[in-house]
Amino acid sequence: MKHKKRSNFSNKLGFVLAAAGSAVGLGNLWRFPYLAAKYGGGIFLLVYLILAVTFGFTIMIGEIAIGRKTGLSAIGAFEKLDKKYTFIGYLASIVPIIILPYYSVIGGWVIKYFVDFISGNSVKAAKDGHFEAFISNPTQPIICFFIFILITAIIVFLGVEKGVEKVSKILMPVLAILTVGIAIYTATLPGSIDGLLYYVKPNFNHFSIKTVVAAMGQLFYSMSLAMGIMITYGSYMKKDVKIESSVTQIEIFDTCIAFFAGMMIVPAVFVFNNGDSSAINAGPGLMFITLPKVFNSMNLGSVIGLLFFILVLFAALTSSISLMETIVSIIHDKLHIGRKKATLIIAIFTCIVALPSSLGFGIWSGITPLGMSFLDFFDFISNSILMPIVAMLTCFFIGFVIKTDAIAEEVKLNSSFKREKLFVIMTKYIAPVLLLIILVSSILNALGIVKI
Numbered sequence: 190m191k192h193k194k195r196s197n198f199s200n201k202l203g204f205v206l207a208a209a210g211s212a213v214g215l216g217n218l219w220r221f222p223y224l225a226a227k228y229g230g231g232i233f234l235l236v237y238l239i240l241a242v243t244f245g246f247t248i249m250i251g252e253i254a255i256g257r258k259t260g261l262s263a264i265g266a267f268e269k270l271d272k273k274y275t276f277i278g279y280l281a282s283i284v285p286i287i288i289l290p291y292y293s294v295i296g297g298w299v300i301k302y303f304v305d306f307i308s309g310n311s312v313k314a315a316k317d318g319h320f321e322a323f324i325s326n327p328t329q330p331i332i333c334f335f336i337f338i339l340i341t342a343i344i345v346f347l348g349v350e351k352g353v354e355k356v357s358k359i360l361m362p363v364l365a366i367l368t369v370g371i372a373i374y375t376a377t378l379p380g381s382i383d384g385l386l387y388y389v390k391p392n393f394n395h396f397s398i399k400t401v402v403a404a405m406g407q408l409f410y411s412m413s414l415a416m417g418i419m420i421t422y423g424s425y426m427k428k429d430v431k432i433e434s435s436v437t438q439i440e441i442f443d444t445c446i447a448f449f450a451g452m453m454i455v456p457a458v459f460v461f462n463n464g465d466s467s468a469i470n471a472g473p474g475l476m477f478i479t480l481p482k483v484f485n486s487m488n489l490g491s492v493i494g495l496l497f498f499i500l501v502l503f504a505a506l507t508s509s510i511s512l513m514e515t516i517v518s519i520i521h522d523k524l525h526i527g528r529k530k531a532t533l534i535i536a537i538f539t540c541i542v543a544l545p546s547s548l549g550f551g552i553w554s555g556i557t558p559l560g561m562s563f564l565d566f567f568d569f570i571s572n573s574i575l576m577p578i579v580a581m582l583t584c585f586f587i588g589f590v591i592k593t594d595a596i597a598e599e600v601k602l603n604s605s606f607k608r609e610k611l612f613v614i615m616t617k618y619i620a621p622v623l624l625l626i627i628l629v630s631s632i633l634n635a636l637g638i639v640k641i
């Protein structure tokens with residue numbers, strides 16, 4: 190059989206920005222700030238940081254190295270390394286297939302707010318009931334997610350270098366500038382210093398084992414681990430790019446954006462509510478209900494709000510691109526369907542599967558699997574069940590089947606492996622235990638036995 194040459198990222202910067210594009214998403218901009226505010230401020234930040242350089246580092250190195258070593262996406266990669274364990278590749282591949290549709294529904298909501306702000310409707314967007322009326326509308330959210338999926342598909346259609354890499358190289362720097370810029374602006378609001386202190390000062394009253402579990406779960410999601418993405422992106426990485434330093438850069442980028450997102454959101458919400466912190470814990474409502482009100486109360490609110498939603502849109506898009514790219518690459522590797530055809534099939538499939546997640550807030554709100562909305566249900570299955578399982582299996586596979594040396598060898602192709610010892614101990618012993626804790630606690634949490 191004739192094999193076409195595999196697509197590649199053109200260089201290290203292209204790889205790092207594309208991977209960071211996947212990692213930086215709604216998780217950084219919306220979930221991280223409220224988790225940090227809820228679980229003890231500075232102490233949460235510290236725990237998160239420690240986990241990022243140990244746990245996150247280990248899993249990301251493992252996945253990227255598997256991808257680059259085999260030059261294949263998840264299913265093919267596990268198959269090539271040991272046929273008996275191909276099922277891990279299948280399990281990993283299910284995750285982006287589940288996530289992409291509902292992620293696109295949320296991406297569609299972001300498009301709606303972007304349109305509201307750009308068309309001068311920022312006051313309307315801040316009205317009570319605006320968000321609820323929109324998500325329960327039978328057609329509007331569908332049009333919005335359709336547009337979001339279309340944009341994602343066009344970029345994936347263009348290919349790795351001309352689509353994914355090029356878009357990441359433009360969007361990621363803009364995203365970084367916007368995040369820091371808005372954070373600086375909110376720091377100048379009168380009274381914001383108290384909010385800032387609330388965000389960064391360790392609050393030991395809010396610290397418990399839950400802080401660690403929440404930080405771990407967040408880290409895992411935020412770095413786009415255990416869903417084949419980093420394996421796929423690793424398979425597009427040239428052999429002369431250094432894996433360890435790339436991972437360090439991706440982690441720094443991802444963590445800094447999350448930190449600055451907190452700096453722009455927590456103090457602003459704090460000022461708006463006259464120092465009452467409870468609004469920050471508003472969960473999903475924070476971004477679409479509370480923040481538009483906060484913007485509406487600011488002097489330059491309509492401009493800042495517009496910039497904010499552009500930022501969120503970019504972050505969501507680079508993440509959805511990585512999800513779609515991963516699925517396309519799996520189909521391409523496994524079924525030998527061309528990129529363009531595969532992209533079209535996946536886009537149509539995603540639109541269909543996104544329907545229940547969208548309608549679950551409107552005409553289908555009566556159907557609640559496990560007592561959750563469709564969107565929450567899909568989120569639960571992928572993030573709380575499948576991802577920890579895939580990550581545990583991946584650690585086991587690396588630690589005891591192909592052995593950590595196989596990964597170290599790939600990392601050391603062109604540089605030293607400075608944190609090799611840490612990598613080995615984490616993969617074999619510590620990460621699996623941490624992952625088991627995430628899995629058990631999120632199941633207990635979903636069943637309502639423990640509240641995290």
Ligand code: PHE
Pocket residue numbers: 211212213214215216217288410411412413416508509511512
């Ligand atoms: N890492 C992304 C974030 O922080 C979320 C994501 C998950 C993106 C899965 C792609 C795939 O929001």
